[in-house]
Amino acid sequence: MINKLTTLTAAIMLVSTAAQANDQTVYQFPQVQPALGAQLQTLEKDSVEYWQKVSGKELKRGVPVFVNQADNFIRIAPKARFDNGEVFKPHGLQLDKLSVRDDNFRQMPMQTMVAQEQMENAGFNDGSVGLKLGQVNGKAMLRTSQALNDNDTYLLHVIEKGSSNALHAKSQFRVKDHQQRVAMQLSMGKKRFKDSDVQLTLSSPDGEKLDVRYENGEAVFNFPLETLGAVNGYYELEASVNTKVNGQTVKRSIKMPFVHSMQTISMDKAKVTALSNNKYQAKVPVQVTESGRFAIRATLTGKGDKGERIKLATVEVAKQIDSYGSFTMPFAVTQAAKAPFELVDIELTDQTRMLKFAGE
Amino acid sequence: MKTKILSLMTALTPVALALGLSQSAMAAQGVAFVHGTGQQTDAYNDYWTGSFVNTVRQGLPNTSNYTVINCDFEQYMWADGAAGCLAGQLTSFINNKNITELTLITHSNGGNVVRWILSNPTWDSRYPNIINKVTRTIALAPSSGGTPLADAVVAGNSFEQSLGWLLGYGNDAVKQQQVSWMASYNAQWLHGTPNRPSLPSHFESVVGSDVDSAIWDSDSYCGGYQNQVGLEVTQNWLDSCSDGFLNCSSQSLAGVVWFTDKSRTQGSEPLSHQQSRRNCFGLPNILKNRI
Numbered sequence: 001m002i003n004k005l006t007t008l009t010a011a012i013m014l015v016s017t018a019a020q021a022n023d024q025t026v027y028q029f030p031q032v033q034p035a036l037g038a039q040l041q042t043l044e045k046d047s048v049e050y051w052q053k054v055s056g057k058e059l060k061r062g063v064p065v066f067v068n069q070a071d072n073f074i075r076i077a078p079k080a081r082f083d084n085g086e087v088f089k090p091h092g093l094q095l096d097k098l099s100v101r102d103d104n105f106r107q108m109p110m111q112t113m114v115a116q117e118q119m120e121n122a123g124f125n126d127g128s129v130g131l132k133l134g135q136v137n138g139k140a141m142l143r144t145s146q147a148l149n150d151n152d153t154y155l156l157h158v159i160e161k162g163s164s165n166a167l168h169a170k171s172q173f174r175v176k177d178h179q180q181r182v183a184m185q186l187s188m189g190k191k192r193f194k195d196s197d198v199q200l201t202l203s204s205p206d207g208e209k210l211d212v213r214y215e216n217g218e219a220v221f222n223f224p225l226e227t228l229g230a231v232n233g234y235y236e237l238e239a240s241v242n243t244k245v246n247g248q249t250v251k252r253s254i255k256m257p258f259v260h261s262m263q264t265i266s267m268d269k270a271k272v273t274a275l276s277n278n279k280y281q282a283k284v285p286v287q288v289t290e291s292g293r294f295a296i297r298a299t300l301t302g303k304g305d306k307g308e309r310i311k312l313a314t315v316e317v318a319k320q321i322d323s324y325g326s327f328t329m330p331f332a333v334t335q336a337a338k339a340p341f342e343l344v345d346i347e348l349t350d351q352t353r354m355l356k357f358a359g360e
Numbered sequence: 361m362k363t364k365i366l367s368l369m370t371a372l373t374p375v376a377l378a379l380g381l382s383q384s385a386m387a388a389q390g391v392a393f394v395h396g397t398g399q400q401t402d403a404y405n406d407y408w409t410g411s412f413v414n415t416v417r418q419g420l421p422n423t424s425n426y427t428v429i430n431c432d433f434e435q436y437m438w439a440d441g442a443a444g445c446l447a448g449q450l451t452s453f454i455n456n457k458n459i460t461e462l463t464l465i466t467h468s469n470g471g472n473v474v475r476w477i478l479s480n481p482t483w484d485s486r487y488p489n490i491i492n493k494v495t496r497t498i499a500l501a502p503s504s505g506g507t508p509l510a511d512a513v514v515a516g517n518s519f520e521q522s523l524g525w526l527l528g529y530g531n532d533a534v535k536q537q538q539v540s541w542m543a544s545y546n547a548q549w550l551h552g553t554p555n556r557p558s559l560p561s562h563f564e565s566v567v568g569s570d571v572d573s574a575i576w577d578s579d580s581y582c583g584g585y586q587n588q589v590g591l592e593v594t595q596n597w598l599d600s601c602s603d604g605f606l607n608c609s610s611q612s613l614a615g616v617v618w619f620t621d622k623s624r625t626q627g628s629e630p631l632s633h634q635q636s637r638r639n640c641f642g643l644p645n646i647l648k649n650r651i
Contacts, residue, residue: 027481027488033557040547045540051515073596075512114593121590123509123605130593157515159596173544233436233535234544255515257541295482318482351483354438356548 024319026330032299033314035345039356042183044170047254048163050240053079054156056090056148062141065100066251067133067158068165074142075119075157077128083151090152092116092127097146100131103139110134158251165189165245167252171237175225177262182219184256186239199240205233212237225260228290229353234259264290264350265321267359270329272300272341280312282329282343291322292352298329298359299345302337310337311344318351390425390459391417391651392450396468396503396637397433397533404428407467408637415644416465419651427453433469434531437476437545438483442533446473447486454493462490463651464497467637468606469533471502471565472542472550475614478559479551491560498618498647499565501603501636504553505610506542508597510534542610552614563615566643568603569622570630571595582640583632605633618650 054063065074076098078090095115100108114122114130124130133140142156171184186193195214202212202219205227212221219237227235234257242251268285275281280300288294295318304310312333319327329343346359393416395407404413408428417426431445453459466474474497481487513534535541552559594604601608608620621631625641636643 025482025485025488027491029481030560031558036557037555040544043540043543049512049515118590118593122593123590124513130596157512159512161596230544231436231438233532234541253515255511255538255540257538257544259544316482354549 024317024328027316028330028332029314029316031314032311033297033345036347036358039358040173042170043173043256043258044168045254045256046166046168047252048161048166049157049159050251050253051155051157052240052251052253054154055150056152056154057150059142059144059154060146060148060150062101062143063156064249065133065140065142065156065158066249067136067140067160068245068248068250069160069163070136071161071163072136073130073132073159073161075124075128075130075155075159076142077124077126077155077157079153079155081151081153088152089127090154091146091148093129093144093154094146095129095131097144098129098131098142099145100133100140100142102141108133108135108140165250165252167239167241167254169239169254169256171219171256171258173258174261175235175258177228177260178224180221180224181215182237182258183217184214184219184237184239185217186241186254188241188243188245188250188252191243191245193241193243197241197243201238203236203238205235214239228260228262228264229350229355230259231352231354259355261355262289263357264288264292264353264355265294265348265357267296267346267348269360270298270343270346272343274339274341278333278336280331280333280341282315282327282331282341284327284329284343285324286321286326286348287324288321288350290350290353292320292350293318294321295319295349295351296327296329296359297345297347297349298343300329300331300333300341301344302339302341304337309342310335312337314345318349387460388422388425388458389420389461389463389651390427390453390457391420391463391465392426392453393428394446394464394466394470394474395429395431395433396466396470397531397537399432399434400430403430409639411639412637412644415639416647416651419648425457425459429470431473433473434533436532436536437469437473438480438549439532443473443476444484447477447484447490450490451486454489459493461495462493464494465500465647465651466497466502467500468633469503469537471497471499471504471563471614472536472545474499475504475550475552475559475563478561478563479549479557481560494561496561496651497559497563497615498650499563499615500643501568501606501611501631501633502565502614503537503606503610504542504565504612504614505546505607506537506539507606507610508539509594509605510537511539512597514538539610546613550614554613559615564618565611565615566618566631566636567608567611567620568606568631568633568636569601569608569620571602571604571632572630583634583638603631603633603636 111134112132119128198214202210270284297316432441599607622628629641
């Protein structure tokens with residue numbers, strides 16, 4: 001009688017599971033998944049490049065170019081500008097009108113000049129031209145004799161491939177809600193930078209520029225961040241520094257992405273039920289702060305013959321949740337195990353905003 | 361007559377199983393060609409070329425079991441127009457052809473879109489069935505670790521982001537393929553890189569290691585000489601080992617390296633980023649013999 005009831009109960013539960021699973025997407029991994037490591041907290045990066053915006057007027061007068069090694073490449077590209085609600089794109093640059101002169105106004109030799117067509121072949125179809133200096137001089141001035149409009153803007157982009165003067169950045173990757181400071185350490189070898197050495201800009205995922213300043217190794221902004229998660233891209237901090245190395249001016253720029261994160265889902269204790277035929281079901285109550293599609297990934301564990309905890313299977317389930325809800329996780333295992341059954345290596349995902357959280 | 365044949369096959373299936381015939385003998389194998397960054401409407405002609413596709417598919421038991429994907433891979437890999445579109449076209453292919461074992465051949469960022477599906481099984485209700493069918497991904501020059509060229513294009517150009525035939529025009533896929541952005545995706549969202557969970561099926565890359573653009577060398581002209589010249593310029597941002605668009609380290613980051621170009625190509629020629637999706641140096645035959 002008890003056996004019959006158990007079978008009946010199990011059958012009802014399976015039917016129930018199937019019904020509940022209708023609005024869930026369920027996937028059982030072929031193998032037990034390893035424990036996920038800690039969430040990504042910081043990013044590190046090096047830069048041997050710099051870029052800056054220059055005006056047509058400046059280009060005609062002469063713009064300093066900081067190149068300190070033979071392996072260099074300079075790219076100059078027209079930049080679009082907004083004016084009275086309209087977008088203006090400057091004239092393309094004529095390579096034969098560009099020259100680089102030293103501080104005695106002597107023309108410096110170019111090793112390579114790359115015309116627009118060649119740059120397009122390289123993929124830069126924004127009107128870029130490129131050049132490589134054949135002789136290095138810390139006081140080189142790039143200028144053009146082309147009749148550019150004073151107000152037009154251009155991008156000057158310099159790379160010194162393999163330079164030993166690399167700007168290193170280590171920055172915080174996850175920024176919690178209401179946090180208005182982001183750690184961002186900048187260094188070049190043993191050199192650290194004063195706040196006044198660092199120019200900083202902050203862009204939102206949709207490209208909006210936000211006020212930001214550099215203060216004691218942190219980017220500080222005045223207003224709370226608005227866009228949650230990575231689904232529309234990252235926020236980006238862009239730092240530019242000017243420094244002297246062996247008497248030569250070295251200029252570098254670097255961009256670091258980060259994500260604005262908030263705990264949008266939390267879970268209560270999971271309840272695991274053993275069904276028949278090596279099938280198990282875990283019910284995990286959750287609550288969310290924002291409506292959306294959420295997922296849970298977890299590994300079912302049981303006890304082995306000697307009482308050791310063994311991992312049996314990993315399952316991921318996703319569904320739409322608007323406030324309170326629960327995940328029903330069906331596990332099919334091949335290995336025999338005894339109670340108590342528990343979930344471990346739990347990861348919660350906000351799929352709508354692209355955020356990940358460790359479960360309890 | 362058709363009904364009778366079907367009935368006979370249905371009746372024979374248990375017999376075949378009882379006789380121990382392998383499952384692969386009963387399987388329907390298929391191959392899908394997944395393009396890289398860009399919005400494709402005719403990838404067969406515009407991205408791969410017919411000579412590439414038609415040579416590779418000769419390796420299938422049924423040469424008609426192939427599909428060429430056309431999606432908008434200018435979007436982020438997880439977007440509906442990217443992975444969602446890919447999932448839709450793969451699902452139709454699997455269902456229409458009753459595919460049971462699917463090989464994916466990807467190029468460049470197509471490898472990332474596929475890895476997104478393989479790594480995030482519940483993101484979309486169509487993903488589990490696809491994951492269960494995919495037995496192997498051959499990733500030609502995958503941008504698994506991103507490329508400094510994407511950084512170069514985006515640098516200082518939040519408004520004008522532009523890069524031509526390599527990456528498309530100022531799109532989300534360009535931003536996504538910046539080195540630090542890919543590092544974050546590999547650390548949190550994608551499987552198959554070191555210290556991360558394995559992908560559920562075999563993911564093997566073909567690595568392009570050099571660009572040959574000598575004007576006197578006919579090999580430089582395979583895939584288009586102009587493109588080869590362009591790739592020489594991009595070397596300013598890349599390591600000495602690169603295909604002109606991606607460093608070898610990026611191409612090698614996910615899964616396992618099947619081979620590096622010169623070790624198997626005809627004449628030990630390198631495969632530039634353009635050439636690794638074209639009928640150059642025997643590549644389609646190498647793939648034909650693999651699937």
